Amino acid sequence: MRSVWPAQKFCLFAGLVTLCWAAMLDPKLLRESPEVVRAAIARKHLDVDLDTVLALDAAWRAQLQEVEALRGQQKAANTAMAALPKGTPEFVAKVAEMKAVSAAAKEKDTALKDTEEKWKQAMLTLPNLPHASVPAGRTPEENVVFATHGDITALSPQAVPHWEIGGFDRLFDFARGAKVTGAGFPFYVGDGARIVRALLQFFLDEDVQAGYTEVAPPIFVNAASATATGQLPDKEGQMYETTPDHLYAVPTAEVPLTNFYRDEILPEESLPVRRCAYTPCFRREAGSYGKDVRGLNRLHQFDKVELLKWVHPATSYDELDKLRDDAERLLRKLELPYRVLLMCGGDLGFAQTKKYDLEVWAAGQKRWLEVSSCSNFEAFQARRAQIRYRARDTGKPELVHTLNGSGLAVPRVLAALLENNLQADGRVKIPAALAPYFGKEYLTFG
RNA sequence: GGAGAGAUGGCUGAGUGGUCGAAAGCGGCGCUUUGCUAAAGCGCUGUAGGAGUAAAAUCCUACCGGGGGUUCGAAUCCCCCUCUCUCCGCCA
Numbered sequence: 001m002r003s004v005w006p007a008q009k010f011c012l013f014a015g016l017v018t019l020c021w022a023a024m025l026d027p028k029l030l031r032e033s034p035e036v037v038r039a040a041i042a043r044k045h046l047d048v049d050l051d052t053v054l055a056l057d058a059a060w061r062a063q064l065q066e067v068e069a070l071r072g073q074q075k076a077a078n079t080a081m082a083a084l085p086k087g088t089p090e091f092v093a094k095v096a097e098m099k100a101v102s103a104a105a106k107e108k109d110t111a112l113k114d115t116e117e118k119w120k121q122a123m124l125t126l127p128n129l130p131h132a133s134v135p136a137g138r139t140p141e142e143n144v145v146f147a148t149h150g151d152i153t154a155l156s157p158q159a160v161p162h163w164e165i166g167g168f169d170r171l172f173d174f175a176r177g178a179k180v181t182g183a184g185f186p187f188y189v190g191d192g193a194r195i196v197r198a199l200l201q202f203f204l205d206e207d208v209q210a211g212y213t214e215v216a217p218p219i220f221v222n223a224a225s226a227t228a229t230g231q232l233p234d235k236e237g238q239m240y241e242t243t244p245d246h247l248y249a250v251p252t253a254e255v256p257l258t259n260f261y262r263d264e265i266l267p268e269e270s271l272p273v274r275r276c277a278y279t280p281c282f283r284r285e286a287g288s289y290g291k292d293v294r295g296l297n298r299l300h301q302f303d304k305v306e307l308l309k310w311v312h313p314a315t316s317y318d319e320l321d322k323l324r325d326d327a328e329r330l331l332r333k334l335e336l337p338y339r340v341l342l343m344c345g346g347d348l349g350f351a352q353t354k355k356y357d358l359e360v361w362a363a364g365q366k367r368w369l370e371v372s373s374c375s376n377f378e379a380f381q382a383r384r385a386q387i388r389y390r391a392r393d394t395g396k397p398e399l400v401h402t403l404n405g406s407g408l409a410v411p412r413v414l415a416a417l418l419e420n421n422l423q424a425d426g427r428v429k430i431p432a433a434l435a436p437y438f439g440k441e442y443l444t445f446g
Numbered sequence: 447g448g449a450g451a452g453a454u455g456g457c458u459g460a461g462u463g464g465u466c467g468a469a470a471g472c473g474g475c476g477c478u479u480u481g482c483u484a485a486a487g488c489g490c491u492g493u494a495g496g497a498g499u500a501a502a503a504u505c506c507u508a509c510c511g512g513g514g515g516u517u518c519g520a521a522u523c524c525c526c527c528u529c530u531c532u533c534c535g536c537c538a
Contacts, residue, residue: 061495061496061497064495064496064507065496065497065506065507067507068495068496068497068506068507068508069506069507071506071507071508072506072507074518074519075506075507075519077518077519078464078465078518078519079464079465080465081464081518081519082464082465082519083464083465091518094518095518095519096518097518098518098519099518100518101518102517102518102519265456265493395475395491397493
């Protein structure tokens with residue numbers, strides 16, 4: 001059964017992708033400055049075959065010109081024939097002549113489409129180019145600690161991992177979640193459910209305060225949307241898919257939110273557009289194991305508020321800094337120690353030009369947990385999703401830059417909160433900023 | 447889920463095989479007139495790709511919801527899909 005679907009899926013998003021879906025990197029940039037692209041990609045330490053892409057591009061342009069020449073002939077003949085009375089010898093002769101041209105055009109066009117398809121596939125393998133400010137490096141160890149906040153040595157050295165806290169299982173019922181759904185789908189009970197709701201409300205209120213407009217998006221998306229943000233076709237196995245409608249449960253609110261403006265042209269004066277959205281997030285995360293996945297560290301379903309911006313290209317790096325600061329502020333208000341990593345070239349994602357990770361310190365596990373990832377995509381996503389603005393000076397549509405980051409992901413923030421704030425009496429102190437949302441000053445496991 | 451009607455440019459809306467990238471109107475931009483505003487008159491006003499240029503100019507091609515087909519030629523004919531609207535059914 002499964003093998004049938006890729007073809008059907010292709011049809012589903014074929015409309016969106018007619019000419020642009022592979023064109024994630026600017027084809028003109030590649031054509032005109034291949035060495036710039038080559039050098040930039042090298043900083044990501046990815047292995048790509050640029051020469052093949054360039055050769056396909058050249059072949060495609062040559063074939064395009066042949067096809068267009070034949071089409072031109074057809075068009076000219078068409079105009080001439082319109083003036084001719086039907087059935088005259090000239091008309092009949094023209095039909096015969098054009099039959100041959102038509103056949104030739106069809107043949108060349110098939111070849112052109114074939115080349116184009118290969119070129120698109122090759123273009124899809126090209127990543128976005130890292131920004132000049134991205135540090136060199138190949139592995140996560142080479143990420144730069146950009147900033148730290150709070151004192152982790154002030155926390156109790158006796159702190160335990162949150163899953164070892166007495167009564168943890170009553171508030172976060174993984175066993176029953178596994179029975180009812182599967183591993184990684186816990187029930188949150190009593191104060192467990194209450195703290196999740198409090199955090200979400202706190203995050204959303206703070207984000208709105210910071211200038212983001214709240215959105216409640218659909219939590220299933222179609223194939224075209226998943227393609228535009230890059231989940232398809234590569235990361236298909238990481239999403240849950242519904243039968244028989246073939247919708248995808250969102251892995252992050254980024255997907256429906258980014259697609260909000262898909263195939264649209266925004267007025268320049270409306271930029272920047274800032275939005276925040278809470279959704280549950282669903283991730284299959286096949287192949288994970290070990291202590292990384294214990295307790296609340298990694299779940300198949302979790303709650304997250306996402307921040308998203310559509311901005312003018314000239315401002316996108318300023319906006320990235322502001323985005324990071326908006327996410328940081330939440331951690332500061334929760335009084336959680338954290339650090340900010342500036343990702344090196346080798347640890348940057350495929351689509352990002354620059355990325356900061358926010359990691360909160362979990363005193364019991366004695367490790368940093370990623371709770372937000374703030375990225376600039378420049379025009380990479382916008383090109384794929386065709387999200388543009390109309391430039392005031394030229395009147396022409398230009399691609400926007402998109403950015404996103406979490407603000408924030410609940411379970412890991414919660415894990416740090418439980419581990420760092422556990423009192424000797426077994427209760428968890430709720431930070432002052434959150435207490436009004438939680439309704440009391442301590443969380444209890446009783 | 448059942449029945450019917452639709453999908454055309456920023457919007458409204460003509461167009462049923464050829465000279466249609468597409469009438470007309472609205473909106474937008476520019477100019478003229480005007481003390482200012484309003485009104486009027488005239489002109490311009492889609493997107494993408496390619497060629498071309500120092501950059502323009504200019505030229506070519508594609509696009510009338512999406513895909514496929516018929517034809518020398520498709521917005522127009524045929525098939526499939528998606529979406530929207532109306533009515534019925536069901537439902538929080």
